[in-house]
Amino acid sequence: MRHLIDILDLSTQEIQELVDLGGRIMEHPERYAHKCDGKILATLFFEPSTRTRLSFESAMLSLGGKVLGFSEAASSSAAKGESVADTVRTVSCYSDIIAMRHPKEGAPVVAARHSEVPVINAGDGGHNHPTQTLTDLLTIHREKGRFTDLTVGFCGDLKFGRTVHSLISALSRYEGLRVALISPEELKLPSYVKSEMLKKKGIEYIQTTDLESVMPQLDILYMTRVQRERFFNEEDYLRLKDSYILTPEKLRTAREDLRILHPLPRVNEIAVAVDQDPRACYFKQVRCGRYIRMALIMKLLGIPEEE
Ligand code: CP
Numbered sequence: 001m002r003h004l005i006d007i008l009d010l011s012t013q014e015i016q017e018l019v020d021l022g023g024r025i026m027e028h029p030e031r032y033a034h035k036c037d038g039k040i041l042a043t044l045f046f047e048p049s050t051r052t053r054l055s056f057e058s059a060m061l062s063l064g065g066k067v068l069g070f071s072e073a074a075s076s077s078a079a080k081g082e083s084v085a086d087t088v089r090t091v092s093c094y095s096d097i098i099a100m101r102h103p104k105e106g107a108p109v110v111a112a113r114h115s116e117v118p119v120i121n122a123g124d125g126g127h128n129h130p131t132q133t134l135t136d137l138l139t140i141h142r143e144k145g146r147f148t149d150l151t152v153g154f155c156g157d158l159k160f161g162r163t164v165h166s167l168i169s170a171l172s173r174y175e176g177l178r179v180a181l182i183s184p185e186e187l188k189l190p191s192y193v194k195s196e197m198l199k200k201k202g203i204e205y206i207q208t209t210d211l212e213s214v215m216p217q218l219d220i221l222y223m224t225r226v227q228r229e230r231f232f233n234e235e236d237y238l239r240l241k242d243s244y245i246l247t248p249e250k251l252r253t254a255r256e257d258l259r260i261l262h263p264l265p266r267v268n269e270i271a272v273a274v275d276q277d278p279r280a281c282y283f284k285q286v287r288c289g290r291y292i293r294m295a296l297i298m299k300l301l302g303i304p305e306e307e
Contacts, residue, residue, distance in 0.1 A: 003112040007130040022292035036065035042095035043069030059293035085114040092116040118300040126160040133166040135289040149176030156224035158189040163263040172197040179205040180214040223262040
């Protein structure tokens with residue numbers, strides 16, 4: 001039985017196979033409409049979500065399966081003090097696969113230890129978000145046709161932004177990666193991610209507070225929201241929340257083939273006027289989320305593409 005807790009649980013070849021399968025599903029979703037007939041996905045969301053939960057549900061329904069679950073801890077027996085271990089042990093009696101989001105880093109590892117069915121980490125605290133990374137990779141592949149030889153700027157909350165940690169981890173496996181880490185001092189990439197994923201692998205990177213200074217070099221600009229829910233202090237959040245606001249003016253020096261990604265939700269960090277720019281890919285990215293999750297569900301349930 002396979003779980004997906006960290007993007008590194010998948011080999012480079014498996015990531016490529018998932019991206020390729022996600023792309024084929026996207027072209028011909030009708031061919032996959034009965035792949036999960038009779039299967040049940042449980043979505044256990046202890047934290048708010050729009051895209052991840054609904055794209056998982058849409059993915060399973062599109063494969064012919066069914067879904068059950070909860071969208072907040074308050075409507076589950078977690079509110080009565082039930083542990084993650086007991087919750088998952090219970091839900092794995094009712095379902096064939098579980099997608100779980102939890103505010104505590106490491107909660108999906110505990111879940112996987114106690115589950116009788118595959119567990120997918122749908123985001124754990126400020127740690128990891130591997131299925132967003134698969135979504136990002138499918139988007140990058142469709143837009144750029146490659147994962148090698150890319151200059152990627154990560155901008156915003158690099159400290160708490162779990163999607164950033166997972167994507168750096170995934171991209172660090174490919175040749176020719178160059179990284180620009182653009183954040184306020186207080187929201188710099190955690191040193192464990194920097195040392196494990198960048199320094200140890202000899203990846204070229206710079207850290208800066210100035211987005212415009214690196215803009216002309218970027219192939220991909222990955223914008224992120226300042227993660228209000230991870231701050232201990234509202235004053236700090238208010239001081240930092242508008243550190244970066246991407247506007248059409250700031251894109252004047254960007255390349256024509258730049259692609260702008262954002263895992264969403266967006267708050268203020270990309271002006272709505274940027275949505276009209278052909279380089280803006282964040283809603284295409286949302287669309288990719290459904291198809292890559294269809295591919296992932298099939299893989300973890302061991303369902304072959306061809307009968
Ligand atoms: N990208 C993402 O995780 O969005 P949600 O929080 O809406 O699921």
